[in-house]
Amino acid sequence: MTQKRVSIKDVAKRADVSIATVSRVVNKTDNVTPQIYERVMDAIKELGYSPNTAARSLVKQRTNAIGIVVNNLHDPFFHDLIKGFEMAAQQTSYSVVFCSALGGDVKSKEAYVKYLSNGVVDAVILYGSYFSDESVVRYLQESRKIEYVMIENDVPGLACNKLLINNYGGAKNAVKYLINKGHTRIAHICGNPNKKVTIERFNGYIAAMQESHLEVMDGFIQYSSTDYKSGFERMNALLDLKEPPTAVFCSDDAIASYAVRAAFDRGLRVPEDISVMGFDNQTILPDRYRGPEITSVEQPLYTIGMDSIRLVSERLKSGQAEEPVIRTYETKIVEKETVCEYRKR
Amino acid sequence: MTQKRVSIKDVAKRADVSIATVSRVVNKTDNVTPQIYERVMDAIKELGYSPNTAARSLVKQRTNAIGIVVNNLHDPFFHDLIKGFEMAAQQTSYSVVFCSALGGDVKSKEAYVKYLSNGVVDAVILYGSYFSDESVVRYLQESRKIEYVMIENDVPGLACNKLLINNYGGAKNAVKYLINKGHTRIAHICGNPNKKVTIERFNGYIAAMQESHLEVMDGFIQYSSTDYKSGFERMNALLDLKEPPTAVFCSDDAIASYAVRAAFDRGLRVPEDISVMGFDNQTILPDRYRGPEITSVEQPLYTIGMDSIRLVSERLKSGQAEEPVIRTYETKIVEKETVCEYRKR
DNA sequence: CTGAAAGCGCTTACAG
DNA sequence: CTGAAAGCGCTTACAG
Numbered sequence: 110m111t112q113k114r115v116s117i118k119d120v121a122k123r124a125d126v127s128i129a130t131v132s133r134v135v136n137k138t139d140n141v142t143p144q145i146y147e148r149v150m151d152a153i154k155e156l157g158y159s160p161n162t163a164a165r166s167l168v169k170q171r172t173n174a175i176g177i178v179v180n181n182l183h184d185p186f187f188h189d190l191i192k193g194f195e196m197a198a199q200q201t202s203y204s205v206v207f208c209s210a211l212g213g214d215v216k217s218k219e220a221y222v223k224y225l226s227n228g229v230v231d232a233v234i235l236y237g238s239y240f241s242d243e244s245v246v247r248y249l250q251e252s253r254k255i256e257y258v259m260i261e262n263d264v265p266g267l268a269c270n271k272l273l274i275n276n277y278g279g280a281k282n283a284v285k286y287l288i289n290k291g292h293t294r295i296a297h298i299c300g301n302p303n304k305k306v307t308i309e310r311f312n313g314y315i316a317a318m319q320e321s322h323l324e325v326m327d328g329f330i331q332y333s334s335t336d337y338k339s340g341f342e343r344m345n346a347l348l349d350l351k352e353p354p355t356a357v358f359c360s361d362d363a364i365a366s367y368a369v370r371a372a373f374d375r376g377l378r379v380p381e382d383i384s385v386m387g388f389d390n391q392t393i394l395p396d397r398y399r400g401p402e403i404t405s406v407e408q409p410l411y412t413i414g415m416d417s418i419r420l421v422s423e424r425l426k427s428g429q430a431e432e433p434v435i436r437t438y439e440t441k442i443v444e445k446e447t448v449c450e451y452r453k454r
Numbered sequence: 455m456t457q458k459r460v461s462i463k464d465v466a467k468r469a470d471v472s473i474a475t476v477s478r479v480v481n482k483t484d485n486v487t488p489q490i491y492e493r494v495m496d497a498i499k500e501l502g503y504s505p506n507t508a509a510r511s512l513v514k515q516r517t518n519a520i521g522i523v524v525n526n527l528h529d530p531f532f533h534d535l536i537k538g539f540e541m542a543a544q545q546t547s548y549s550v551v552f553c554s555a556l557g558g559d560v561k562s563k564e565a566y567v568k569y570l571s572n573g574v575v576d577a578v579i580l581y582g583s584y585f586s587d588e589s590v591v592r593y594l595q596e597s598r599k600i601e602y603v604m605i606e607n608d609v610p611g612l613a614c615n616k617l618l619i620n621n622y623g624g625a626k627n628a629v630k631y632l633i634n635k636g637h638t639r640i641a642h643i644c645g646n647p648n649k650k651v652t653i654e655r656f657n658g659y660i661a662a663m664q665e666s667h668l669e670v671m672d673g674f675i676q677y678s679s680t681d682y683k684s685g686f687e688r689m690n691a692l693l694d695l696k697e698p699p700t701a702v703f704c705s706d707d708a709i710a711s712y713a714v715r716a717a718f719d720r721g722l723r724v725p726e727d728i729s730v731m732g733f734d735n736q737t738i739l740p741d742r743y744r745g746p747e748i749t750s751v752e753q754p755l756y757t758i759g760m761d762s763i764r765l766v767s768e769r770l771k772s773g774q775a776e777e778p779v780i781r782t783y784e785t786k787i788v789e790k791e792t793v794c795e796y797r798k799r
Numbered sequence: 800c801t802g803a804a805a806g807c808g809c810t811t812a813c814a815g
Numbered sequence: 816c817t818g819a820a821a822g823c824g825c826t827t828a829c830a831g
Contacts, residue, residue, distance in 0.1 A: 114515075114599065116824055127802045132826060142800065157597055163508040163517070163573035164824035167807045170459075172508070174569075182527070182552065183536040185738055191528040195556045204569045207527065207552040211540045224519075224549045228508035228808085229574070252502055254459065393530055397737075399744045461808055472818045477810060487816065509808035513823045573824085803830085809823085815816105 115156045123152035135160055166228060174204040175421060176225035178218060178245075179236045182209035185393035186363070190236065190260075193414020201422050206230065213303060213335075215241040222249060232256040232421040238304045256424050258417050258434075262305060270420060271435045272413050276306045276388075279406045279440030280313025283386050284358050286442050288321050291451035292356040292384065296329040298343045298368060300360030303335060310360050310388060329354060333364060337395070340367030348375060348383075355383060355451050362387035362405055366398040369447060373400060380404075380449040390443045401446035408440050460501045468497035480505055511573060519549040520766060521570035523563060523590075524581045527554035530738035531708075535581065535605075538759020546767050551575065558648065558680075560586040567594060577601040577766040583649045601769050603762050603779075607650060615765060616780045617758050621651045621733075624751040624785030625658025628731050629703050631787055633666050636796035637701040637729065641674040643688045643713060645705030648680060655705050655733060674699060678709060682740070685712030693720060693728075700728060700796050707732035707750055711743040714792060718745060725749075725794040735788045746791035753785050 117135075121128045126145060133139045134149045141149070152158070166172040177194055179187060191207075198205035208225065210218035218237075222245055225233050232255055235245065242262045249257045250269055258270035287295050297314040300307035311330075318325055328350050331343035340359060344367065347353055359365035365387030372379050379385055379401060390407035420434060462480075466473040471490060478484045479494045486494070497503070511517040522539055524532060536552075543550035553570065555563035563582075567590055570578050577600055580590065587607045594602045595614055603615035632640050642659040645652035656675075663670055673695050676688035685704060689712065692698055704710035710732030717724050724730055724746060735752035765779060 114824090118824080128825080129802060129804095129827080130800090133801085136826080138826090140800065145801085159568060159572055159597070161512070161573040161824050162569065163511045164807090165826075166508045167506070167512060167809085167824080168826045170807075174574075176551075181540070183533050183540060185530065185533070188528050188530070191554075195526070195528060195554050198554070199556050199559075199562065204566065205553070206521075207554070208550070209536075209540050209543070209552070211544050214544075217544065221549065223504060224507065227504055228506040229519075252504070392742075393738050394742075397739075397747065402742065459808090463808080473809080474811080474818060474820095475816090478817085481810080483811090485816065490817085506808050509823090510810075511823090512808080512825085513810045515823075801831090805826105805828090807825085810821105812821090814819085 114161070115158045117158070117160065119156055120149065120152045120158045123156060124148040171231050171425075172229060173202065174206060174230040175201075175232045175234065175418060176206050176208060176230035177234045177236070178208045178210065178221050178225070180210055180213060180218070180239075182207060185395060186389065186391055188392045189410040190414045193411040194234075194418060197415040197418035201418060203231070203418075203422055205418065213239050213241065215239075215244060218242070219245050219248060226252060226254045230255065231425050232258075234258050234260065234417045234421060236260045237262040238306045240303055240305055256421050258421055260413060260417055268433050270424075270433045272417055272420070273435070273437045274408045274413075275437050275439050276309035277313040277316070279388065279408070280310035280358070281317045282440070282442060283388065283406050284314050284317035285321070287356045287358060287384065287386060287448065288317065288323065290356070290384070290448060293323055293451075294326065294329075294352070294354040295323065295356045295358060296331065296347050296354035298331045298340055298347075298357060298359045298364055299333050300337070300364060301335045302332065307360050314358055326350075326352070326354075333360070337361065337363035338367055340364035341371045344368035344371035345375075348372065348377070353383070356386065356448070357383065358386045360388060362389045362391040362403050363395050365403050365405070365447070366394045366396075366400065369400040369403070370398075380447050384448040384451075386448055404445045404448040405443050406440045407443045409438050413438060459506070460503045462503070462505065464501055465494065465497045465503050468501060469493040516576050516770075517574060518547065519551060519575040520546075520577045520579065520763060521575035522550065522552045522579045522581070523555065523566050523570070524552070525555055525558060525563070525584075527552060530740060531734065531736060533737045535755040535759045538756040538761075539579075539763060542760040542763035546763060548576070548763075548767055550763065558584055558586065560584075560589060563587070564590050564593060571597060571599045575600065576770050577603075579603050579605065579762045579766060581605040582607040583651045585648055585650055601766050603766055605758060605762055613778050615769075615778045617762055617765070618780070618782045619753045619758075620782050620784050621654035622658040622661070624733065624753065625655035625703070626662045627785070627787060628733065628751050629659050629662035630666070632701045632703060632729065632731060632793065633662065633668065635701070635729070635793060638668055638796075639671065639674075639697070639699040639701070640668065641676065641692050641699035641702045643676045643685055643692075643702060643704045643709055644678050645682070645709060646680045647677065652705055659703055671695075671697070671699075678705070682706065682708035683712055685709035686716045689713035689716035690720075693717065693722070698728070701731065701793070702728065703731045705733060707734045707736040707748050708740050710748050710750070710792070711739045711741075711745065714745045714748070715743075725792050729793040729796075731793055749790045749793040750788050751785045752788045754783050758783060
């Protein structure tokens with residue numbers, strides 16, 4: 110299928126010039142007499158020549174490409190983030206490539222980061238919420254091969270570009286929002302325990318309860334498994350309590366969607382009988398969820414996607430070593446259909 | 455930020471061997487005495503060396519990478535396809551990278567294909583349903599630089615690997631399914647006119663009607679715009695007819711979802727008052743659709759995603775020029791909630 | 800304005 | 816088993 114490549118030499122021979130001259134017309138770097146320019150262009154067209162990126166990268170020591178590494182590209186959670194990447198990619202001169210590490214597989218993530226680092230791209234954008242991502246970032250930091258930015262995962266003490274989300278504050282605000290609605294019996298369904306954000310949001314929940322002097326009743330903290338579908342059974346556990354909560358703050362929307370399903374299955378109304386709040390304000394929920402729209406905490410993933418590409422491309426262009434950029438994005442509560450004022454029944 | 459790269463030379467110097475020897479231990483190609491092996495490994499570790507992909511690709515004339523080019527990576531339409539790619543990627547030794555051309559932008563698609571072709575990957579997988587994709591495939595075919603496979607878009611007469619979907623047959627079956635349910639007044643809402651699949655499905659609709667000797671009434675064919683949201687107004691146009699259809703076959707699920715919304719907005723029940731059928735059996739529908747699950751025609755995108763990677767990787771491994779593979783995947787009807795038996799009212 | 804030459808970081812026959 | 820050398824396909828000072 111693939112035939113012998115046509116290289117700069119072939120063009121040079123055909124146009125009867127040196128390879129240096131061919132390079133000059135291809136890159137429009139130096140002046141070339143019109144006649145020679147023509148001859149070379151003709152040869153290029155006739156042979157269907159286009160320069161080899163690998164060779165060019167090798168000598169120029171840059172690839173003009175940016176690589177993005179995420180966990181599960183197919184996950185609807187990434188919808189807005191990817192849109193942000195795409196939008197910024199369209200406006201930059203860099204080629205942008207995505208790599209996906211299926212599941213939470215660190216090995217695969219590491220492999221992609223190494224692959225990209227070794228002369229494939231000039232910068233890497235890494236999204237990660239897992240504790241295990243730490244080893245990946247450390248590699249990036251220690252190898253010091255390329256520019257990179259870490260999204261979401263804050264490895265304390267690591268001096269790299271970071272675009273972070275205030276999960277702690279967002280969760281705290283969410284719970285205070287529920288408190289302001291009159292709720293006092295507020296439970297929490299945790300997320301995947303291998304994710305840092307799960308802990309941050311958990312801490313936000315605790316802090317809000319403490320600050321409002323509300324007691325966390327026995328069984329009000331439900332530790333879910335790595336699968337968001339466990340939100341279903343966790344919600345059932347809450348509803349099985351002698352005195353169930355009147356509001357449930359879930360670590361993310363996917364879990365919340367299953368919590369709502371569980372309530373519905375028991376004939377309860379949401380939010381009239383029980384309020385449910387999520388996190389992420391995901392545009393697309395998994396598994397064809399059709400319940401009420403979930404009141405949630407929005408994180409600006411679209412913006413973060415755009416900003417990350419802009420950040421690295423600016424840093425690449427400036428060339429000189431600058432201080433790492435660390436930015437924390439605030440969240441905002443999005444009122445929808447699953448939370449209402451507490452009323453004594 | 456990025457510091458001077460450590461190259462094979464640095465390692466060689468440190469271990470006091472030749473670069474050839476370093477290369478041998480890195481690639482485990484030849485035997486090396488244990489002492490030297492140790493020395494080199496130590497040097498590699500101390501310096502944090504890892505070989506430059508671009509340089510290696512240049513001499514080996516292969517990159518061990520596969521590139522995938524799609525239109526809108528964020529589009530939930532690709533959910534299953536991407537999952538297939540990811541799954542196969544995990545099982546192959548190739549690195550897999552995704553590129554996304556935002557919107558239907560041919561220029562951008564072409565740019566990515568060229569970028570990838572010129573020494574970045576060994577093979578390209580191209581998904582496309584637009585007529586305009588033809589120029590992209592032609593580039594791939596004429597440049598003959600790399601192995602590639604085209605998904606969905608059949609450019610007649612082009613001898614390349616193709617994984618196709620029987621859109622015509624699928625649409626025909628869908629309409630016959632409606633006919634078997636007793637419907638005779640069957641309308642069609644077309645899809646984006648710039649997509650080939652739109653025409654194929656349209657032809658399937660016509661064929662089914664013809665073969666069953668059913669008349670296509672005035673106004674029963676609704677040409678939608680490039681935006682699937684136009685399914686809303688197209689459905690309204692159908693319902694405004696003096697004698698509206700009893701069933702509507704939509705070119706895809708996204709359109710169907712808006713057709714259902716339109717029916718609901720007029721207080722109609724689906725399917726009791728009007729049956730609606732889609733195409734794609736999309737796992738995730740756009741814009742938080744919450745209506746009944748749409749009876750649809752499933753195309754095996756997950757399988758196609760996996761097969762495409764397997765296909766190119768096998769061909770790359772075999773090395774020799776083989777006949778292009780052309781495979782057409784059949785669709786199947788998935789009965790859900792938006793179609794019912796016709797009953798005279 | 801054009802060409803010869805060095806070199807980017809590797810791999811791989813070819814000697815020894 | 817190891818090294819010197821050629822070469823992958825480019826770019827870019829350096830001469831002329």
